[in-house]
Amino acid sequence: MDLEYTLPSQTHGKSQNRIGDRKIAIIDDENDLLYVYKKALEFQGLKVITFDDSSLALDELKEHYKKYCMVLVDIRMPIVNGYQIATEVNLIDPSMKIVLMSAYDVSEGDVLKNVSNGVRIDGVMHKPFSLIKLINTVNTLLEKY
Numbered sequence: 288m289d290l291e292y293t294l295p296s297q298t299h300g301k302s303q304n305r306i307g308d309r310k311i312a313i314i315d316d317e318n319d320l321l322y323v324y325k326k327a328l329e330f331q332g333l334k335v336i337t338f339d340d341s342s343l344a345l346d347e348l349k350e351h352y353k354k355y356c357m358v359l360v361d362i363r364m365p366i367v368n369g370y371q372i373a374t375e376v377n378l379i380d381p382s383m384k385i386v387l388m389s390a391y392d393v394s395e396g397d398v399l400k401n402v403s404n405g406v407r408i409d410g411v412m413h414k415p416f417s418l419i420k421l422i423n424t425v426n427t428l429l430e431k432y
Contacts (some may be wrong), residue, residue, distance in 0.1 A: 309356035309427065310334040314344040315373060315388065316364045322360070327418040328425060337425060339368040348376055356383040357428060359402075359412075370401040377406040384428045390414040 311333055313324050321337040328335045336355075338344035341364045348355060358376050364368035373385045385408050387398065398408055409428055412420065 289314075302343050308334070308354075310336050310354055311357045312336050312344060312348060312355050312357065313340065313359045314338045314341055314364070314369070315359075315361040317361070318342070323418070324421060327421060331422055331426070333425070341365070341369075341372060345372055345375055348372070349379060352380045354384070355380075355383060355384070357388045357425065359388060359425075362389040363391065370398075373408060374403045374406050377403075381407070384409045385432075386410040386412060386424060386428070388412045388414060388416075 289306070311328060313328075313335060314337075315320055315321050315324075318331050318339050321339060325335045328421055335345070336347075341360075344360075345367050348358065358372065360369040360372045369387050369389075373387060376383055376385055385406075387408055387410070389411070390413075393411055393413070395411075398411060402408065410424055411423060
């Protein structure tokens with residue numbers, strides 16, 4: 288991960304105003320990455336909930352989908368993979384932003400082949416990515432929310 292950059296200063300709630308009290312869910316089976324992603328986005332004034340268990344995350348999103356505006360999900364995880372979560376989330380709430388993350392080379396064709404027809408994916412981030420890229424991607428998608 289590229290940590291040599293200085294993070295942009297906190298937005299003092301500006302991002303929260305765009306999304307109200309809704310949260311961003313980050314789902315990844317790598318706890319160290321979850322911690323870093325969460326802290327970087329919280330520093331920007333965003334509310335973030337992390338899950339290292341994709342099955343529990345999917346249950347939470349199904350039951351409490353109105354609490355979330357965006358999901359960042361690793362593609363390769365045990366039990367429920369990122370493609371399955373993206374498909375389910377899109378069925379539950381088509382307005383929720385979905386970003387897939389992967390340490391593997393994933394093409395647009397791979398994504399289209401692995402999600403159900405009509406499922407919208409708002410972005411794909413290839414690990415390792417910088418925290419600046421994470422913040423910029425999230426903020427760009429929130430501006431479109």
